[in-house]
Amino acid sequence: MAGLDPAGYRMAPLIRRLPACLRALRVPSIAVAKDLLTRQPPKLQLAIDALLIGTSSFFRDDLVFEHLADEVIPAMVARTGKPRVWSAACSNGMELYSVAMMLADHAALSLKQLLGTDFRSEAISEAERGIYSPEAASGIPPTLAKRHLIRGKASVAVAPAIHASVRWECRDLLTDSDPGPWDMILCRNLAIYLESGVVAQLWKKLRAALAPGGVLVVGKAEKPRLNGLTQVGPCIYRKHPVE
Ligand SMILES: C[S@@+](CC[C@H](N)C(=O)[O-])C[C@H]1O[C@@H](n2cnc3c(N)ncnc32)[C@H](O)[C@@H]1O
Structure with missing residues (x-):
């Protein structure tokens, strides 16, 4: 390839x-x-x-997003103001736009603050457009959808403030260098497709790209077992703050 x-x-x-x-x-x-x-x-x-398999959805995995909304994001905003978030292997952008909507509700969003990367240029183009089918958008909680979506006849678009908060890049996560440090990295549902040695290297790389106290969010079937990372919620791991 x-x-x-x-x-x-x-x-x-x-x-x-x-x-x-x-x-x-x-x-x-x-x-x-x-x-x-x-x-x-x-x-x-x-x-x-x-x-490459690009399946994704808004607010994928309820339990994870509930924990992010109730615990992780409020604490992160209190600590950092405007958290830097990277969706690594972001596919069509739904994952990162979900986080952007939650940050917007905390007035914690600014221009180009978030980064979405994926190897597939087709996925990055879709993310950049930020326009989805009404069916795809039905996974967005109604209160957030009301505030952060613009409904067209046959499609929905993310609102301009959400759209402008993200920059998108084509990157190979396994070989390209990381643009850290990040307060939150989402790397979900890629490791399941990788060989175990490559997965171990990937978790190390992402741990290094996190700021002290930053969190790594993984997929349901993924478990990064690494020193210096402690599970703090469903699929959510916190990097130890510097001693
Ligand atoms: C199943 S999707 C996951 C999307 C999203 N993270 C989620 O969980 O909803 C996996 C994504 O990983 C991307 N991917 C696969 N190998 C990659 C690589 N080496 N570098 C960057 N992205 C990669 C694919 O293009 C695909 O969009």
């Missing part, structure tokens, strides 16, 4: 995505795909976009 090291990924999920990859390339077989990609390397991006 162009720029991505496929050795870092678990084989089974990649194999499950092969039919989608062939459909995206409009070829009937792996042999034809190989030939096409050799002749037209720019098509590799299409193949990668189809191989």
